[in-house]
Structure formats: C-alpha cells, structure tokens
Amino acid sequence: MIHPSYSDLMAVVNSEVEQGEHPVVQSRYSIVLATAKRARQIIAGEEPLVEAEGKKPLSAAVEELYQGKVKIVGDEEDEE
Numbered sequence: 001m002i003h004p005s006y007s008d009l010m011a012v013v014n015s016e017v018e019q020g021e022h023p024v025v026q027s028r029y030s031i032v033l034a035t036a037k038r039a040r041q042i043i044a045g046e047e048p049l050v051e052a053e054g055k056k057p058l059s060a061a062v063e064e065l066y067q068g069k070v071k072i073v074g075d076e077e078d079e080e
Helices: 007-015 030-045 055-067 077-078
Strands: none
Touching: 007 030, 007 055, 030 055
16 A cells, blocks of 8 residues: 555645635645656755655655655746
8 A cells, every 4th residue: 555645636736726716636646746756856956845864766766755855846837
C-alpha cells in the first residue's frame, strides 16, 4: 500500500483551489508525472526539501508533494 494514497495527494494539491475553479490535478496520472519529474530532479543533484536520508528519490518526491513543499503548476501558469 502506498502512503499517502493518490486521493490524499490529490486533496493536498487541490486544497488551495477556490470553489468554482478547476482543480490543479484531476487524475492520478498528473500525480505520477509530477512526482516522477521531481524524483528526476533529485537524482540529478537537487537537494530534497524533506528529510530524505535512507529514502529513494521517488519516496522523497511523494513526501515533498504531500507536505506541500512543492507545487504542481498548471499549463496556463507555466506559460506566464
């Protein structure tokens, strides 16, 4: 069992979305892409934003997302 679950991660990522706005993350696929991208950054040498001693890069990336240390930016915000 993965902890936190996909639904928990989606709730955290979408927690700052105001009522009536589109959620940042609408599928598990978006969570997988975001955590994989962050894990690749950690592998490339970026410091994890959470205590990661003994953790694999993907586990550290999931924990960062769950703790709100990294944000998923939508396509519109990325273009600005």
